[in-house]
Amino acid sequence: MSKEYCCTNNHQDQDHHHNHNHDHAHHHSEEGIKAFAPAIFSFVLLMLGLLLEHYFHAEFLTGWIKLLWYLVAYLPVGLPVLKEAWEGIQKGSFFSEFFLMGIATIGAFILEEYPEGVAVMLFYSIGEVFQGMAVSKARKNIQNLIDQRPDEVTLVTNSEMTIVKAKTVEVGSVIQLKPGGKLALDGELLTERASFNTAALTGESKPDTFQKGDKVLAGMINLNTVCQIKVTAKYQDSKLSKILDLVQNATKHKAPTELFIQKFAKIYTPIVVFLALGITILPYFFVADYQIKDWLYRALVFLVISCPCALVISIPLGYFGGIGAASKNGILVKGxxxxxxxxxxxxxxxxxxxxxTEGVFKVQEVNIKEGFSAEDLLAKVNILESHSSHPVATAIHEYVGDGDTSIQLSNIEEIPGMGLRALDAEGELLVGNFKLLEKFQIKEIEPPLATSHTLIAIAYKGFYAGYISIADQVxxxxxxxxxxxxxxxxxxxxxxxxxxxxxxxxxxxxxxxxxxxxxxxxxxxxxxxxxxxxxxxxxxxxxxxxxxxxxxxxxxxxxxxxxxxxxxxxxxDVVIQDDDPLKIPMAIAIGKKTKQIVWQNIAFAFGVKALVLILGAGGMATMWEAVFADVGVALLAVLNAVRVLKTRF
Missing domain, CATH: 3.40.50.1000 (HAD superfamily/HAD-like)
Structure with a gap:
């Protein structure tokens, strides 16, 4: 009956989880559309403007109308960046990537290169959206992995049962959990005795039995009895919540490469700004036909190319992608x-x-001496071991099964560190290690000479009866x-x-x-x-x-x-949730792949930027090449960084 109920309950949970995931996915798709909306609006206006200018040769798109047209295209994507730059300046951080983008695009508008100014901000904003989506996906992988608690619980108040949201339950409240149900909150067991599957928390494949007053944790599954639990922590304060927060904040523990790039960007950006200033002013003293508009344009191109977006965005994202890929595979990396x-x-x-090894014992061999009934003796041992919570007792019960439950044992006594002693109608039964048999002066003890297994010695009616060998399974x-x-x-x-x-x-x-x-x-x-x-x-x-x-x-x-x-x-530093040894080489493989992608991005970004910088300084690159060197490289680096999430390990 309980088995059927358990299956039904799990099925319902799956349906609920499916609906929850569907709603969650729908919510994320709506968020994605909203995030791209400004970029889509700007892109449509930019493309339409370019078509009207260069294909249809629209005469009306000149002067103030042209400025207004491209300004409307610029503002949805440009304002957020200018706002970030202004807030950075107020905090004393003048030379940020936002500052560079702001100078370059405002300069482009001053030089009446409106489409280029819009394009720089447009592609930058698209890169930012892709970055946000990639981080969101990585976080979602972590969330789905850990936060598997049910949303609702059965609250017990004055013997009445009410289904309520788990987040609303206060500390000190009493909740009820049926067999097959998953615990949503940390608490203290009020029922005399209950068994839980703790695999989601401990990785242990065997069920654990808890007594009244024991602490039980969110994520455990009730196995065999209706039980009541007194809540000891709010939903957001459970052990699982703390782990989730810990992993989601993993970006605080930065890799040396990340720290270097952050420091590099802080030094590199002001140098770039002063070099751009030099490109604008210094030629005045050395070039005969100096035109400020030409050299200012070159400086703006130089600024856009120099923007460290590809590095600042893609390198942390590469590492976060690695953390997300690990969490997707059941490996929680703290940084x-x-x-x-x-x-x-x-x-x-x-x-x-x-x-x-499993950490769970299994019977390997039963060696019972002639003169004893193996079936009868094992049935007695099984009844006696049922009074112990030791893993050995579980192994024997799994081997013997229910056996003869009519056997009566009395004077059951546990000898610490040795085993169990009891009496039946015919005599004394001893089950434990060989020291137990020596203590009670059992005759003719015959332990095996060599074995790699744990031995459970048996004596009955004053004589050595044999042993059971038990071993942990690989x-x-x-x-x-x-x-x-x-x-x-x-x-x-x-x-x-x-x-x-x-x-x-x-x-x-x-x-x-x-x-x-x-x-x-x-x-x-x-x-x-x-x-x-x-x-x-x-x-x-x-x-x-x-x-x-x-x-x-x-x-x-x-x-x-x-x-x-x-x-x-x-x-x-790393927690393998499902207890699988294969996750050890997998964790190393994810680390290697992440590092490889990060260094690919560094080499690619520096290589392209160096090439286009030379072309820009020589007047051979326009703002469009600069857009590719900056935003295009950033986008490609971001796509390369999130590749680790798609990799199968």
């Missing part, structure tokens, strides 16, 4: 500086459990991830706190040549320090909680499935 580091990583150091994509890292010449190293035999078995199975086991957290730190002494860029991948010190020490820290913890959010 463009970390994309740069990912591009240069030479060694990836990984934790074993939860990174390369993730399906772990081997492929190591192969891909080897392909791009990145060395893989595994560190783990597990015993050496287990670590060796996993490492050899995955093709990892360098591995270290039985390490305490402080040992991992020492190992990483030793690796850093080799002066190579190191990425560390862990769960973001126990490995927080090592993540902090690495050049770039990746948290696997750690979104549910503050340690992951605060310490990791």
């Amino acid at each position: 463009s500086n970390f994309l740069d580091v990912l591009a240069s990583v030479q060694k990836v150091v990984m934790d074993k459990t939860g990174t390369l 993730k399906m994509n772990s081997s492929k991830a190591i192969y891909q890292l080897n392909e791009i010449k990145v060395e893989s190293i595994m560190l783990s706190g597990d015993k050496n035999s287990v670590v060796e078995a996993v490492a050899k199975g995955l093709g990892i040549r360098h591995y270290y086991g039985e390490l305490l957290p402080e040992d991992k730190v020492e190992k990483l320090k030793a690796l850093k002494n080799e002066e190579v860029k190191i990425a560390f991948v862990g769960d973001g909680i126990n490995d927080a010190p090592v993540i902090a020490l690495s050049d770039v820290g990746l948290a696997m499935g750690g979104l549910g913890s503050d340690a992951a959010i605060e310490t990791a």
Whole structure:
């Protein structure tokens, strides 16, 4: 019944999500039309004016009428830029790209080169719209990835149920969540016991059981019982909201290339303005037939060509595109500086459990001695383990199933660090490690000599009865991830706190040549320090909680499935949301691609500008070539920058 309900509920959620996305897309298309409206208006007037002038030779389009015509075409796209320039001047920032565009276009109007003045502003505004659309798309990818909370919740007031908007629910309110429902708000569990799928937050594939008073987080899915939750944080203050804000503000953490371009633009722009002034005035002293109009026109062309729009716009956009592409693939990058580091990583150091393995135990072998009924004994072990919340208990229950539920056990006792003890009608049952059996002086214990698995020893009625071997499963994509890292010449190293035999078995199975086991957290730190002494860029991948010190020490820290913890959010530079090891080489590939696109833009922008500057200074380039050198290059650079969003990794 609950399974059917869960499926139905999910289907309804999908329909709601689809409608929401449809409305959202419609809203964005309307916004896109509004953003392009001034440019479309100016473009129509500009093209019509040029046709009337040069094709139809309209006699009326002269003098004040011509000025007015092109002024009307100029204002929708020019006013916003002039406003930005004026606001910059008021704040003490004289030499901005807006200032350059303003001088150049006003100068063009003074020289009666009206179409050129309109064209400069028109194409600049189109570039700005494309930039805004690209940033919006990247932000939307991040939003869709993380913010998967339902919009509505069931509010409980005086035993009455009311469906309300999640954003309106106050702290302290009580909400109800049915099986299959996704939690919209952080809260405290009021129901005695409930199980949740926490994969969206922690990356853990196994369900977690929570007791009354435990904290539950937005994004978790209720699995098996109607439960009530006391809200502890508003919708906008939930853990997921904080992560969303963190990633959307990733542009604050700028890459060295971005910082250099920003500093470069601040020095470069005033130099360009004074050079343009020199081009206008200095020829007066050296040229016989000096015409101020000609040299002023050359200076204006020089100004338009020199405008650093292509660099100022496309480079941050290239990095933001990389962050957007990463988020689209389930990788949350906290800043463009970390994309740069990912591009240069030479060694990836990984934790074993939860990174390369599932962190979920599975029964590998059942070895029961002759003289004992394996079916009967496993049924008893299963009943006893049902009193434990340890992952081992879950593994045994998954292996045995429901079994014989009529078995009665009494005097159930947990021996800390060893296992469980109970009595039935025939005698004593012990289930745990071999130390438990030694404690109760069990005879003829026969542990296997060597194994890479965890062993659960069983004794019944005072005699050793056998063991169950349990192991953590290697993730399906772990081997492929190591192969891909080897392909791009990145060395893989595994560190783990597990015993050496287990670590060796996993490492050899995955093709990892360098591995270290039985390490305490402080040992991992020492190992990483030793690796850093080799002066190579190191990425560390862990769960973001126990490995927080090592993540902090690495050049770039990746948290696997750690979104549910503050340690992951605060310490990791990159968070892999779906716990997939393949995202490790993918993150490096995205970093490399982003850096490649950024440097392509730098080389392209400088190359074209240098060429047209020489032509402009020599009087061989008009304002139209200048428009291409500035706005055309900027547009091409922007299109190249957003290419990373379309790339499949």
